Amino acid sequence: MTAPEKGARFVSSADVARLAGVSRSAVSRAFTPGGCVSPPTRARILAAAEKLGYRVNRLARILHQDRSDLVGVVGANFANPYISAQFDALSAELHRRNLQCLLLNTAGMAESSELVRLLDYRVRTVVLLSGAAPDRLMRLCAANGARMVLINRPAPPKGALADLILADSAAGGRLAAGRLAAAGCRHVAVVVSGSRTSAKRVRARAFCDEMTARGIPVTRWEKGPNSYQTGIDAARALLAGPGIDGIFGVTDEIALGVLNTARFELGLAVPGELSVIGFDDAPISDWSSHRLTTIRQSLPALTRATMEAIERPADAPPNRSDIPVELVERSSVAPARYKRRTDRT
Amino acid sequence: MTAPEKGARFVSSADVARLAGVSRSAVSRAFTPGGCVSPPTRARILAAAEKLGYRVNRLARILHQDRSDLVGVVGANFANPYISAQFDALSAELHRRNLQCLLLNTAGMAESSELVRLLDYRVRTVVLLSGAAPDRLMRLCAANGARMVLINRPAPPKGALADLILADSAAGGRLAAGRLAAAGCRHVAVVVSGSRTSAKRVRARAFCDEMTARGIPVTRWEKGPNSYQTGIDAARALLAGPGIDGIFGVTDEIALGVLNTARFELGLAVPGELSVIGFDDAPISDWSSHRLTTIRQSLPALTRATMEAIERPADAPPNRSDIPVELVERSSVAPARYKRRTDRT
DNA sequence: TTGTATGCGTTATCAC
DNA sequence: GTGATAACGCATACAA
Numbered sequence: 001m002t003a004p005e006k007g008a009r010f011v012s013s014a015d016v017a018r019l020a021g022v023s024r025s026a027v028s029r030a031f032t033p034g035g036c037v038s039p040p041t042r043a044r045i046l047a048a049a050e051k052l053g054y055r056v057n058r059l060a061r062i063l064h065q066d067r068s069d070l071v072g073v074v075g076a077n078f079a080n081p082y083i084s085a086q087f088d089a090l091s092a093e094l095h096r097r098n099l100q101c102l103l104l105n106t107a108g109m110a111e112s113s114e115l116v117r118l119l120d121y122r123v124r125t126v127v128l129l130s131g132a133a134p135d136r137l138m139r140l141c142a143a144n145g146a147r148m149v150l151i152n153r154p155a156p157p158k159g160a161l162a163d164l165i166l167a168d169s170a171a172g173g174r175l176a177a178g179r180l181a182a183a184g185c186r187h188v189a190v191v192v193s194g195s196r197t198s199a200k201r202v203r204a205r206a207f208c209d210e211m212t213a214r215g216i217p218v219t220r221w222e223k224g225p226n227s228y229q230t231g232i233d234a235a236r237a238l239l240a241g242p243g244i245d246g247i248f249g250v251t252d253e254i255a256l257g258v259l260n261t262a263r264f265e266l267g268l269a270v271p272g273e274l275s276v277i278g279f280d281d282a283p284i285s286d287w288s289s290h291r292l293t294t295i296r297q298s299l300p301a302l303t304r305a306t307m308e309a310i311e312r313p314a315d316a317p318p319n320r321s322d323i324p325v326e327l328v329e330r331s332s333v334a335p336a337r338y339k340r341r342t343d344r345t
Numbered sequence: 346m347t348a349p350e351k352g353a354r355f356v357s358s359a360d361v362a363r364l365a366g367v368s369r370s371a372v373s374r375a376f377t378p379g380g381c382v383s384p385p386t387r388a389r390i391l392a393a394a395e396k397l398g399y400r401v402n403r404l405a406r407i408l409h410q411d412r413s414d415l416v417g418v419v420g421a422n423f424a425n426p427y428i429s430a431q432f433d434a435l436s437a438e439l440h441r442r443n444l445q446c447l448l449l450n451t452a453g454m455a456e457s458s459e460l461v462r463l464l465d466y467r468v469r470t471v472v473l474l475s476g477a478a479p480d481r482l483m484r485l486c487a488a489n490g491a492r493m494v495l496i497n498r499p500a501p502p503k504g505a506l507a508d509l510i511l512a513d514s515a516a517g518g519r520l521a522a523g524r525l526a527a528a529g530c531r532h533v534a535v536v537v538s539g540s541r542t543s544a545k546r547v548r549a550r551a552f553c554d555e556m557t558a559r560g561i562p563v564t565r566w567e568k569g570p571n572s573y574q575t576g577i578d579a580a581r582a583l584l585a586g587p588g589i590d591g592i593f594g595v596t597d598e599i600a601l602g603v604l605n606t607a608r609f610e611l612g613l614a615v616p617g618e619l620s621v622i623g624f625d626d627a628p629i630s631d632w633s634s635h636r637l638t639t640i641r642q643s644l645p646a647l648t649r650a651t652m653e654a655i656e657r658p659a660d661a662p663p664n665r666s667d668i669p670v671e672l673v674e675r676s677s678v679a680p681a682r683y684k685r686r687t688d689r690t
Numbered sequence: 691t692t693g694t695a696t697g698c699g700t701t702a703t704c705a706c
Numbered sequence: 707g708t709g710a711t712a713a714c715g716c717a718t719a720c721a722a
Binding site for chain 2: 010055056057058062073079080081092096101103104140142144265283287
């Protein structure tokens with residue numbers, strides 16, 4: 001092992017070759033799975049590499065082979081209970097397949113157009129966990145032959161080279177509406193995060209439509225981001241006076257803000273006086289402190305579909321996979337008064 | 346904009362040069378902050394680049410300049426409420442400083458030695474959020490002149506080239522002990538995650554020592570990982586019979602598992618019959634559904650120290666920064682019976 | 691089996 | 707201001 005040196009550059013195959021008394025190609029071959037090297041030299045090379053602390057420079061390899069194992073993952077709000085679980089599963093799975101995760105947290109960017117920076121690192125695929133796909137990014141990916149995977153994002157304008165992973169937001173919204181209706185709610189509200197374009201709006205829209213079809217009035221709250229605080233704010237405003245007896249939070253985090261504020265700040269009995277339903281089925285929603293009834297988008301299914309999309313060959317046609325959604329009964333919604341209608345999907 | 350082509354490689358500066366009728370060097374200069382290009386040609390180049398969807402290949406730039414803006418971040422358990430918040434803040438801050446985050450989730454690796462793979466991408470710095478630093482990684486970083494930043498990790502054996510960020514775990518453990526003692530607890534327990542080596546053990550150790558010094562017996566529970574489920578298991582076992590009236594979870598997630606199990610499964614009044622205290626001050630600990638009394642390691646302070654370490658020049662001497670810790674009073678611990686002793690630190 | 695030569699996309703140096 | 711050229715570290719086709 002060499003002593004640490006100041007400003008030292010990374011040790012290269014040339015260094016190893018020198019020490020082992022071979023050529024650089026020999027070193028390269030020794031580190032290439034199918035490389036032809038005689039056992040003795042191979043051993044010498046490996047020993048030298050170990051001694052020097054050599055690691056193959058994959059940047060150079062990518063450059064040469066024009067084939068990258070870097071996957072760009074862009075997201076925001078990684079502290080969100082569902083997103084963090086989703087990201088944890090995805091990143092673990094990426095490494096299991098020997099892919100590297102180059103992460104971009106859009107919260108750190110001034111403009112959303114900044115995220116094309118991922119392409120500067122020759123990622124083979126860009127995965128979008130949240131936020132809308134900027135046109136610019138889509139164009140650049142197309143021009144450079146990089147694939148895109150959009151998770152719960154609206155479909156891109158053209159038939160762009162993007163794989164779509166979509167939980168059935170509309171069905172989820174209807175499920176939520178049906179459940180609150182079955183609980184006997186007479187006047188409900190939906191709390192949407194203010195993000196301009198996303199699956200969350202579809203959830204809310206479907207909820208409203210279904211409620212309208214059932215003749216139940218619905219109030220819409222649409223201020224603030226996808227956060228716990230938004231749930232708090234919404235609950236305070238919506239529950240100031242009597243009237244509303246059911247609330248759908250388009251996200252578990254929002255719904256939990258509503259739930260906790262109703263229970264502990266406003267002193268409302270949930271589900272006695274108010275029913276609350278969420279969307280996601282984040283791990284903490286099942287905690288006994290919450291027991292939030294919610295619409296589940298299965299995390300394993302979502303992760304599986306994402307990995308399939310990522311591993312699709314570069315020239316595969318765009319694909320779309322739908323993740324089914326299901327109602328998870330817990331105890332934040334009043335028991336159904338009548339036998340629940342079959343969902344109309 | 347070119348049409349998307351199958352198997353297309355990324356567009357290069359040569360492509361742009363060809364279209365703009367200039368040399369590759371001109372293109373390079375047009376994209377270099379201080380580059381000398383006449384306004385007209387510059388405009389032509391930029392137009393050509395935009396048309397083709399060109400982006401500078403930073404892999405090649407790193408290769409040539411021997412200076413990387415890649416920061417390797419290794420961690421696990423990103424669904425943990427504190428870790429996810431920490432990671433969210435860190436990744437956002439990285440991008441704000443124009444650094445890229447190459448993430449490694451050790452949950453996806455067979456062996457911990459696998460994480461040296463980060464060095465294959467010529468990261469300038471490796472940040473360790475969890476897990477121990479394998480010797481191999483430390484050696485390779487040293488040999489290649491890459492810096493390491495260890496967050497709440499035990500100090501490396503030698504005076505290796507690693508920056509240390511350490512919350513005062515010992516003081517935190519003592520604080521927790523003091524608070525439970527003040528609550529009048531007579532027999533307490535500590536729930537440690539089974540990880541072999543980490544700050545969590547120091548927290549538990551200091552807690553035990555302080556309790557012993559006060560003559561209060563402490564039971565130690567040490568099975569399972571750092572998870573909510575571990576808190577559940579511990580609570581079920583520890584609270585099966587009467588006796589224990591105070592529990593310290595070395596992590597908020599663990600403590601919340603204890604708290605919820607005690608309250609909702611075992612029907613214990615918290616803090617009436619049992620006091621529970623955690624460590625971290627994760628965002629959800631402040632939720633009204635929990636109101637967990639805990640030891641805070643300030644996230645902003647932690648992030649600030651981490652960024653300072655990351656931005657230190659490559660040849661700076663190893664540094665150590667200590668993050669103070671403080672007791673956050675909420676309502677999972679019985680009120681202090683006597684005026685609380687000043688902590689002995 | 692092994693070494694030589696070439697090219698990947700960039701930037702820096704050097705002429706012009 | 708501009709273009710040719712070398713070099714970064716690697717993998718490969720080819721020659722030995």
